[in-house]
Amino acid sequence: MIIGSIACLEIKNILSSIITIGVVGLGLSLAFLFLGAPDLALVQFVFEILCVIILIRAFAKRSIEVRALRRDVPETIIAIVILASIFVLSIFAFKDLPSFGKPIVRVAERYLAQAGVETGSQNIVTAVILNYRVYDTLGEVTVLFTAILGAVTILRKTGRKKRHAE
């Protein structure tokens, strides 16, 4: 994934750059799969394909000149200093986190134990997102609806005429 993202920034051809974005997403999907989250892996995999198709349709035929980045020395030094300080601080922060597989939140244990009995759903992820946390899903659907509304409004062919256009 890291190799893919570096290659995406460095490659001059726009089509190869989009394909490396796809490589990053599929690597993330594989990471989800090996961590034991098939639901997330499926969604990530499918969405990555859709994103790559849309990006290729949008950018492949346009001739976009890729400008070579000039690297200023002081800006690079500032960026490296900030990243190093964030890295050092995050080491202190990660020490206080609970270890993997032992969550602080107690409600997860109840979900694991009771989800089958309370909701009748064998897939606990579905039980959580569609029964215990339905408000979340409703908000997500609303976000998608708003995005589609924006796309239709901006990209439609004929604009609605003003009534007092005379």
Place this chain on the structure above:
Amino acid sequence: MQNNFPNEGMSVIVKTITRFTVWLIFLYGLYIVIHGHLSPGGGFAGGVIVALSFVHLTLAYGKNFVMERVNKFAMNSLEAIAAILIVLTGLVGLYVTGYFLANFMGVGKLYTLLSAGYIPMLNIFICVKVGMGLYLVFYYLASFKPKEG
């Protein structure tokens, strides 16, 4: 099926293979939706797969071929109707049990297809909404042509 736009889309090889694969992709999306409470997946992933099958058809045959068969107004209204039905499900739950979006059907027997109360129903609504919506976004992006000048 008669193709009125034979010059659009990709080559004959791609079109012939698409004729076999598009139904498989569509049925796989439906399977993921209907079995969303039994196996990994759910309405969101299944809806994206259904949208991807339409995208597949559009890429292989060109957008005029698809738009001749699928009504754009019907897709727009299906998406909106699914959104309304999700909220209506919540209101029925509010009326029956007293909580918004509460499970108003029985829990059912574990590990069977018709179980888990209202979860499969919500999965199907979300599938219709996500699938139609993502395909419409793709269609509008594909049919957008910037004006010269």
